[in-house]
Structures are given as structure tokens and as C-alpha cells.
Amino acid sequence: MSTHHTKEPILEIRSLSKHFGGVKAVDDVSLTVNRGDVVGIIGPNGSGKTTLINCITGFLKPTKGTVSFHGKDITGKKPHKIADMGINRTFQIMRPYFSMPAYKNLVIPLSSPRAKRVGGWRGGGKHGDRDTVAVDILEELGFERDSRVPYKMAGTLPTGYLKRLELGRCLALRPELIICDEVFSGLSASEISSLVPLIEKLNGQGITMIMIEHRLAELFRVANRVMALSYGEKVTEGEPDEVINHPKVREAYLGSEEDF
Amino acid sequence: MFYDILVYGFIQSAALILMAFGFSLVYGVSRLPNFAHGAIYVFTGFIAWALFNTVGLPYWLSVLLSILASGGIGVLIYYVILRRVRGMEVSEVIATYAIGLVFLEGLRYAGFRGGTYTLPVASDGVSFIFDVPVDHQRVLLMILGFAMVALIWLLTKYTRMGRALKGMAQDERAAMMLGIDSDATAAVAVALGSMLAGVAALIIFPLGSLVVEEGYKVLIYAIAVCVVGGLGSWAGTVIAAFVLGYSQYMTVAYGKPHFQMVVMLLAIIATLIVRPSGFFGKQKQLEERV
Amino acid sequence: MTTETTQKRRERIDRGIKVRSESLYALNSFEEIAYLLTPRVLLIAAFVLMPLILSPWPYWGRVGLSVCILALLSISFDFLANYVGLVSLGGAFFYGVGGYMAAVLNTELGLPPVLSIPVATLLGAGFCTLALLPCLPLRGIYFAIVTLMYPLLMTRIIEAFDILGGTEGFRGIDGFSGFFTEQYGLILAMFIALFGLRRFVNMDGGLVIRAVKDNDQSVRASGISVTRTKAKAVFLASLTGCFAGAYYIHMYSNVGISSFALDLSIMPIAATIIGGAGTLVGPVLGAAILVPLSEFLRDFGSLRIVVYALVLTGFVVFRSEGLMNYMTRKYQQVERWVKI
Known part of the structure; x- marks a missing residue:
């Protein structure tokens, strides 16, 4: 669990939307990430988590809204420019050079x-x-x-x-900020338990992290703040305990309670 | 002058539709770039010529047989070559292009060159459209150009085979899961595309003479129309044929005929740079570039 | 499985000598050093001795040089297609631009070949890279089509606007001072291109270029501009191609629109695929096969192209690994059938 709470915002997302035709994949989402944070983003499949990441890292151009890094507007910049500034991401579908x-x-x-x-x-x-x-x-x-x-x-x-x-x-x-797109998915319990300390170590080195996850139990071990998305909209945001007890989040995750 | 451009530009556009529609069909259905298209076009013309002049068959029979032959060549090209390299786009391009070279340069070696070989026109008469004289071969060209588009459209809408073609065009995997034989459908598509090239040749060649160079020209024209219209989009092909047909005729009417090809080449390059999915296609941009 | 038929599979095992000579221990025995060096020495010796052997027959000397010219064009194609993932069907574009550039430098500005060739190579490569820059985001078939059109467009523009000597081209370009200068100049350049590129693709810069072919999204995510990386690679490939064109026009003292001809785009592809794609040496081998073959077929006119095209199709469809990859495998591995 992170203990840095200097409250220096490094990434600010303001009313970000991404529409594909009529589909609102991400709709009016705002989020502020402070230095040293480990922010978890949760939500059911298709709730727009990966689209949000793609908009932040420049792989998609947002329809509306802005993203700024260290107070500098980076909305719609090219992916390699954003990576060059210190926002680095992993891919959900891993993309090594085979x-x-x-x-x-x-x-x-x-x-x-x-x-x-x-x-x-x-x-x-x-x-x-x-x-x-x-x-x-x-x-x-x-x-x-x-x-x-x-x-x-x-x-x-x-x-x-x-x-x-x-x-x-x-x-x-x-990197200054690592955005992980489901690093825990597809891994066994023992593999995950060896990854968790690694994430904590990186965070301890001062790297801010955003983690998209389905594995809530593991996520809550490392995250100090969590945002929940559903159908592209932000449901709630706050301390992990608050978020998990939010009625709408419980509703969205109903049936998978054994995860908590 | 205005009516001249209107009528002859229209004819030029119809000719482009004829030249390009087969290429577009094959790519649209099976994502196969048939770079032997121009060669098949020329080859069909020569088969018809040989059947008519050397064998001495009646003209209508020569036409029929040569179109069937072009379909046969299409099936052969699919089963011998394309099936083995399917999915490797670049190999498809290189292999079909090389086979096209074999046909064209083979014909050249066999002695077919110069303006000595001609196909007869269907009728010598002349009609007047908006007071512009148009010979009957060109009238036929216009009618057949649109008849073919209509025919293919009806085919895809109302026959089982046509619906299979359409299904393949939309989603090959889903179509295969529904029991559509991917190979057979693709072979039919290539055969149909080749026959369309053949029909185009038999209508357009009587207006000029049979030359090997036409093969390269037709391939480039077909690519130009399909690229500008959006590779694989049939409606786009028709619209693009008009845009390019009229602009080609304008360059002939106001400038040098030399610029006809320049127009086409520039259209291809400019389209691919500005909007690779074509101006009238509905394909996603992401497919061809990031 | 209860089927009666025994199934077999082909097993490939590295030869002992190959494994031994991979590391420093290769220096232990002459046999292993020989194993390691023989292929390279054979290649270099063949080209170094070629002019000496062919000097009594200047015509065949020129044929030998045509091998080198085609080898350069093929190396350029192979590098772009198999290390960068850009399949260019317009190798003639590089060749023609280099040729015309050298012709203008030589006839209009009076630069001697010693200067006109390198300057034309550099300027030409710059021009080609700029011209292809907008096409670099295109993939696969789209890039192939657009590059196929570039050389065609050049000929049509030269014809239509009647510039750069129109259909006539340039004549009276300076030749080389002597047989051996001409021969060894080109052979040296070919070796520089071949071994230079082979070395480059294994250095970090070359690795980045290969990464673009493997997975361009990851390259972007690594903070590297994919377009810039591709542009660098295209510049290297056009250097090679432009040099070939510039050198060739000085050999024959004239240049015309045939420098943009389709053959010059097709032949390198054929040489690469026959010789072995992705090896850079393969294209040289392919060129050494195709050029003499084409000399023997010279009397048969366009039958030449038919033969090429057939061989090319055959290799694309049935033997896509090419000779070099096949030979490397035989040299390094033993094969046997194993029952399973």
C-alpha cells in the first residue's frame, strides 16, 4: 500500500469521451492521479477501461475532453511522443517482438x-x-x-x-507513470503473488501507476485509490473500501463476490 | 462540346467500370488481389480472335467460348497458385502479377504485337445521344457496363452462391462456420472476376486493336478505380469509375492524351496517401494503417 | 491411436561442427575455422576473381557487372521487405532516380564519375525518401501498390512534360577510365552494401528497424517514432538502389526512361525470392543465377520475362524459402525421418 500522499497531481483527465459511431465507449470520465499513487480502474468487460488507456497514451484520439501530464496538455498527441514524456503502458494482449x-x-x-x-x-x-x-x-x-x-x-x-x-x-x-492493462489476467495465483511485491517495489521507487484489473483482491493489496467504470461512465471513485461497498459496484460485480 | 464531354465521358466511365469490376469483385469477396486481371483481359481477347479467325468458329460462339475459357483460367489460377499463398498478401500480389507477366509476355513472344489483330464490332451503325454521334459498339458498352453491375448485384441478392459470396466478403470466418466452403467460393469469385475481365475485353477491344500493352494499362486502370473507390467496395467502384472516367476524358479533350495515364497514377498515389481506404469505401481506416 | 499406419516426421538436428564453431572455441581447430569461413571466402573470392577471369571478354565482364547491379537492387528489396516489412514493388524508382541524378550531374554540371556517383547516390536517396515519406504509414498490399506506381509515374511525367531529355534521355555520359576500375569499383560497393547491411541489422539501430516489422505498436509504446525509423530504413535502401542506377548509367554512357522500366522492379524480387528472402546474401546468389540465365535467353526476346515470371511464381508458391535458406539448413543441420 502506497504511503506517499504529497498530492501533487501528475495526470489529469477532464471529461474525456470516446465515441465509436453511436457507441459511447468512454463517456465524460474525469480522473486525477497524484504522484506516487497506485490507481486501480475496475469495471466489467466492455466498460471502456482499455479505451480510456488508449486515449491517455495516444493510441486513440479522444472525441472530447483533455488529458494533461504535469499540467501540460497531451490530448491527441502521437503515442511515441507520450511514451517519450514518461507515460508508459503495457498491452492487455501482450506485444513482444516474438x-x-x-x-x-x-x-x-x-x-x-x-x-x-x-x-x-x-x-x-x-x-x-x-x-x-x-x-x-x-x-x-x-x-x-x-x-x-x-x-x-x-x-x-x-x-x-x-x-x-x-x-x-x-x-x-x-517511466514516471506506468499504465498496466490487466497484468494479472491469465496468470496463476502463485504467479500473481510473485508479481504483487514487484509492483509494490516499483511504486516504492517513486513510479506512479494506473492498473486496470479484474482480479480485485490482488488489486486492492496494491492500490490506494480505485475508480469504477460501467458502460463507459464513471460510477464512483475513492478508497478501495468505499468503492467496493458502493451499491452500483456491487451490482455490476454481482455473482463474482468470491473475489472479495 | 459540353454534350460531347457528357456523352463520351460517360462512355469512358462505363468502360472503366467494365475493366475494374472484376478486380473489385475478387478483392471484395476473397481479399485476393488478382494482379493477373489485365493479362486475363488481353488473353480472352486473343482467344476470341484465334477461335474466330484461326479455327473459324462463328463469332458468337467464339465469344462464348473465350469467356468460358477466361473463367477456367481464373479457377486454375486460384487452385494452382492463390490457394497455396492465401493470407500472405504480398505473395498473392507477386504470384498473380508474375503469372500475368507469363501470359502477356508469352503472347508477345508468340508474335502478337502491333495493330494487326482486331475483333469485329457488333454493329456498324451510329446513334445520336443529345445530338452527339455514338457508334453502336459504344452504345453496347454503356448498356453492358451497367447490365453487368446490375446482374452481379442481383446475383448476390437472390442466389445461394451470391449470398455465399456476400457472406465471405463480410466475414470469412463466420461464413465458414455456417458451412460455406471458403475455397470453392473464392474460386468462384476469381472465376467470375476473370469472366468479367473477359467480357470487358470483348466489348472494348473492337474499338481499337488487340495489343499486349493493353494488359498493363487495364491492370493500372482497374487498380486506380478500385483504390479511389475503396478496395473491395462495389458502390465505390462505380462512383470512382465516373470520377476518373470524366477526369480522363477532360484531359483528353483539353490537354494531351499523354496525361490520361498520369491522371490515373496520380489518383492512385494521392488516394493511398490521403485516404487509403478510398473515398467511397466503408472499410475501417485501421486496417491499412495506424 | 490405433491406426496401423506409422507416421513419420522430419527431424532436424544441428551438426556438431556448427554448434562447436558458434563460440570462441571455433579457433581450436582448422577444421572448424574452415567450416565457419568457407562460405564467406567462396563468395568473396568468386567476386574478386571474376574480373581477372573475365578480362579477355569485355562483354562477359559487363554481364558480371550486371550481376552486381542486380544484386544491389535485390539487397535493397530484401532489406526493405524482410527487415522493415515494407514490400516495395518499385525498385526501379530508386534505380531510375539514381541514374537520372548522375546523368544530370555529369552532363549538365560536368562532375566526373568519381563525384557524380556518390553525389547522385546521396541526393537520389534523399529524393526517394522524401517522395515515399507520405506512403510510409501504409501497410502490406497498399504500400506495394503505391510503390509499383512511382516508377510508372516517373516515366509518364518525363514523357508528358518532355523534361530530362524526354523519351530520348541523356547520351554521352562519361565512362570509367578502365576495365578494372569499373569492375572493382562496383564489386567493392556491392560488398560494402552487403556486409554493411548485414552488420547493421544486428546492431541496436538495426534491431529497432526489425522491431517495426515484428510489432510496430510496441515500438510506438517504447517512445520511438515508427515513421522516422521506417524513413531511415528507406533511406538506406534507396542509397543502395540509387548507387546501382548511378553506376550503371556511367557504364553504358546513356540513360533513358527504360531506367524506370518494370523489369527493374521485378528482377530484384525474383532474385531475392529465388536466392532466399531475409538473408541479404540470397539476393546476390539469385542475381548470380538470373543474370547469366537472362544472357542465354537474350535471343528469345520476351521469352526471357516469361521464364523469369514462371520461375518466380514457382518459387513463391512452392519453395518460398529460397536457395540460400535451403543451403544454410543443409550446411548446418542433419535431417532424418523419425517414426512417431
Whole structure:
């Protein structure tokens, strides 16, 4: 559980809407994320969580509303520009470079302008060093350094490692804000319980996080604030306990109460 | 002059519809870019010529047989080549284009060149439309151009095969789950598309002479019409044929005929850059670029 | 399973010598060093000796150079198609732009070949990259179609506006000072392109380019501009193509709209697919097969193109891995049938 409460807003979403034809995938959603927060976004399938993320990270252009980062308007900027500013995301459908070894997957973000500018990884940006840095990051994420896992083709890795690889891409960019799109889904209970401390560790390093999740129990271990969406609209927002006891949230999640 | 442009631009547009509709049909139904389209067009013309002049069959029979032959070539191209590379778009393009080259350059090697080979026109008469003289072959071209569009439209609406084609065009997987044979339908589509190319050849060739170069030209015209109209969109194909047909005729009327091709090439490049899904298509933008 | 038929599957195992010579231990024995170096040495030796062998027959010397020209164009195609994911059907565009650029520099500004070729290569590559820039977001078939149109448009524009010498083109362009200059200049350039690109694709910058082909969304999410990355790759490919065009027109002292001809777009594709796509060496091999073949078929006119097109179709449909990948496999692995 995060303890930083400096209340310095870094990401502000104001009445954001995204319509596909007549469908309001996201409708008038506002959210403020403070530095050091771990904000959970919950909601049933099709409630617009991923669309919201796509709008924040520039993969979709919002129909209405604004997104600002450190007070700077970033609405509708190109995805690579937003990533370059320090907002980095994982994909729900994992997108590794299947034909490259795991560690080479991280050489790509390490070659990005942001990594060169912000740097900070041991060894810095020179050619050759990136491989070492990549393995360092993978080790931090639980790829055993001396095993062959970091050197295996990404296409042959199991889901748990691919999820970590997605996080690794974010870490390589030295992010300020990581947006995770369902990192826990598709993982076994033991895999999740090894990921949770990792998320806490990253948050402890000062990285702000937004997490879209279906696995509420695990999410509530790490999140300090939660927003619930339903049919693209914001239902409620607040401390995890408040949100979960909100009647509309209970209604939306009825039938899956064993999760709590 | 105004009526000239109106009438002959219309004829040019109808010719473009004839040239492009087969290509559009095949892509629309099975997402197969048939780059052998122009070659089939020329080849059908030569088959008809050979059946009529060398074999000595009556003209109507030569026409019928050559159209059937073009359908046969379409089926062969599908089963021998396209079926094996289906899904790999670039291989489809390269393989069909190469097969087209085989036909066209094979004909050139066989000695078909220059303006010596012609097909007879259906009738020598001349009619007047808005006081503009139009020969009967061109009248036939206009009528058949639209008759074909109407025929295909009726086919897709009222026959089982046609509905299968339409189903494939919308969602191949769903259609396959409903028991539609993807291979057979695609083969039918390629065959139909090739026959349309054949029909177009037999109507348009009598206006000029049979030359191999027409094959390359027709392919580019077909691509231009389909790209501007939106690849795979049939309504778009018709609208785009008019836009391009009139602009082509204008360049001929007011400028040099040289610019006819420039218009088409620029139309392709500009459309793909500005709006790759075409100006009249309803495909999603995301499919072809991010 | 209770079926009587025994099923078999083909098993491929790396040869011992291949595994041993992968690491530094290869230096332990001459056999392993030889295993490692033979293919490379053979390739280099073949091209270095070629001019010496062919010097009594200048005509065949030129044929040898045509192999190198086609190899350059094919390397450019292979790099774009299989490392960047941009399948260009318009290789003639690079070639023609390079050729015309060199012709103008040489005849109008009087630059000698030593200058006109590199300057034309650079300027031409810049021009091609700018011209293709708006098409870079296009994918697959759309990029293929648009690139197919570029060289056609160039010829039609030159014809219609009667610029750059119109249908006549330029004549009287300076040639090279001697047989061996001409030969080794081109062979050296081909090696630079081949080994340079092969090295580049394994460096970090090359890795980013390959990542775009694998998964461009992730590249975006990594804060890297996909369009800029593609533009860099197109620049490299057009450098290679423009150089080929610039060099060729100095060899034959003239340039015309045939520099944008379709053959020049099709031949590199054929050479790449026959030789082995995605290897960069394969295209050289393909060129070394196709060019002599085309010389033997020269008397048969357009039958040449028929033969190419048939071979190309055959390879695309039935043997899409190409010769190089096939040979590499045979060289590095043993195959056997195993019952399952």
C-alpha cells in the first residue's frame, strides 16, 4: 500500500469521451492521479477501461475532453511522443517482438530517445552495454540471470514471463507513470503473488501507476485509490473500501463476490 | 462540346467500370488481389480472335467460348497458385502479377504485337445521344457496363452462391462456420472476376486493336478505380469509375492524351496517401494503417 | 491411436561442427575455422576473381557487372521487405532516380564519375525518401501498390512534360577510365552494401528497424517514432538502389526512361525470392543465377520475362524459402525421418 500522499497531481483527465459511431465507449470520465499513487480502474468487460488507456497514451484520439501530464496538455498527441514524456503502458494482449530473444526485446526501448536522454541505467547508452542493461532489468523482474530464460526467443516464453517483459519495456524507459492493462489476467495465483511485491517495489521507487484489473483482491493489496467504470461512465471513485461497498459496484460485480 | 464531354465521358466511365469490376469483385469477396486481371483481359481477347479467325468458329460462339475459357483460367489460377499463398498478401500480389507477366509476355513472344489483330464490332451503325454521334459498339458498352453491375448485384441478392459470396466478403470466418466452403467460393469469385475481365475485353477491344500493352494499362486502370473507390467496395467502384472516367476524358479533350495515364497514377498515389481506404469505401481506416 | 499406419516426421538436428564453431572455441581447430569461413571466402573470392577471369571478354565482364547491379537492387528489396516489412514493388524508382541524378550531374554540371556517383547516390536517396515519406504509414498490399506506381509515374511525367531529355534521355555520359576500375569499383560497393547491411541489422539501430516489422505498436509504446525509423530504413535502401542506377548509367554512357522500366522492379524480387528472402546474401546468389540465365535467353526476346515470371511464381508458391535458406539448413543441420 502506497504511503506517499504529497498530492501533487501528475495526470489529469477532464471529461474525456470516446465515441465509436453511436457507441459511447468512454463517456465524460474525469480522473486525477497524484504522484506516487497506485490507481486501480475496475469495471466489467466492455466498460471502456482499455479505451480510456488508449486515449491517455495516444493510441486513440479522444472525441472530447483533455488529458494533461504535469499540467501540460497531451490530448491527441502521437503515442511515441507520450511514451517519450514518461507515460508508459503495457498491452492487455501482450506485444513482444516474438522473433527476438527476451533481452533483445528490451534493447529496443533502451535505444529510444527517452532512454538515451534520461539514461540512469548502469552502463548508460553505448552500444553493447544495452544488452547488459537489458539483462539487469530482466533480472529485477524475476528472469533468473544465470538461467537461459533471458536469452530465449520471446515467442517461446510462457505468459507469466511475457507479462514481465511488458513491464520491462516500461522500466527500460525510466517511466514516471506506468499504465498496466490487466497484468494479472491469465496468470496463476502463485504467479500473481510473485508479481504483487514487484509492483509494490516499483511504486516504492517513486513510479506512479494506473492498473486496470479484474482480479480485485490482488488489486486492492496494491492500490490506494480505485475508480469504477460501467458502460463507459464513471460510477464512483475513492478508497478501495468505499468503492467496493458502493451499491452500483456491487451490482455490476454481482455473482463474482468470491473475489472479495 | 459540353454534350460531347457528357456523352463520351460517360462512355469512358462505363468502360472503366467494365475493366475494374472484376478486380473489385475478387478483392471484395476473397481479399485476393488478382494482379493477373489485365493479362486475363488481353488473353480472352486473343482467344476470341484465334477461335474466330484461326479455327473459324462463328463469332458468337467464339465469344462464348473465350469467356468460358477466361473463367477456367481464373479457377486454375486460384487452385494452382492463390490457394497455396492465401493470407500472405504480398505473395498473392507477386504470384498473380508474375503469372500475368507469363501470359502477356508469352503472347508477345508468340508474335502478337502491333495493330494487326482486331475483333469485329457488333454493329456498324451510329446513334445520336443529345445530338452527339455514338457508334453502336459504344452504345453496347454503356448498356453492358451497367447490365453487368446490375446482374452481379442481383446475383448476390437472390442466389445461394451470391449470398455465399456476400457472406465471405463480410466475414470469412463466420461464413465458414455456417458451412460455406471458403475455397470453392473464392474460386468462384476469381472465376467470375476473370469472366468479367473477359467480357470487358470483348466489348472494348473492337474499338481499337488487340495489343499486349493493353494488359498493363487495364491492370493500372482497374487498380486506380478500385483504390479511389475503396478496395473491395462495389458502390465505390462505380462512383470512382465516373470520377476518373470524366477526369480522363477532360484531359483528353483539353490537354494531351499523354496525361490520361498520369491522371490515373496520380489518383492512385494521392488516394493511398490521403485516404487509403478510398473515398467511397466503408472499410475501417485501421486496417491499412495506424 | 490405433491406426496401423506409422507416421513419420522430419527431424532436424544441428551438426556438431556448427554448434562447436558458434563460440570462441571455433579457433581450436582448422577444421572448424574452415567450416565457419568457407562460405564467406567462396563468395568473396568468386567476386574478386571474376574480373581477372573475365578480362579477355569485355562483354562477359559487363554481364558480371550486371550481376552486381542486380544484386544491389535485390539487397535493397530484401532489406526493405524482410527487415522493415515494407514490400516495395518499385525498385526501379530508386534505380531510375539514381541514374537520372548522375546523368544530370555529369552532363549538365560536368562532375566526373568519381563525384557524380556518390553525389547522385546521396541526393537520389534523399529524393526517394522524401517522395515515399507520405506512403510510409501504409501497410502490406497498399504500400506495394503505391510503390509499383512511382516508377510508372516517373516515366509518364518525363514523357508528358518532355523534361530530362524526354523519351530520348541523356547520351554521352562519361565512362570509367578502365576495365578494372569499373569492375572493382562496383564489386567493392556491392560488398560494402552487403556486409554493411548485414552488420547493421544486428546492431541496436538495426534491431529497432526489425522491431517495426515484428510489432510496430510496441515500438510506438517504447517512445520511438515508427515513421522516422521506417524513413531511415528507406533511406538506406534507396542509397543502395540509387548507387546501382548511378553506376550503371556511367557504364553504358546513356540513360533513358527504360531506367524506370518494370523489369527493374521485378528482377530484384525474383532474385531475392529465388536466392532466399531475409538473408541479404540470397539476393546476390539469385542475381548470380538470373543474370547469366537472362544472357542465354537474350535471343528469345520476351521469352526471357516469361521464364523469369514462371520461375518466380514457382518459387513463391512452392519453395518460398529460397536457395540460400535451403543451403544454410543443409550446411548446418542433419535431417532424418523419425517414426512417431
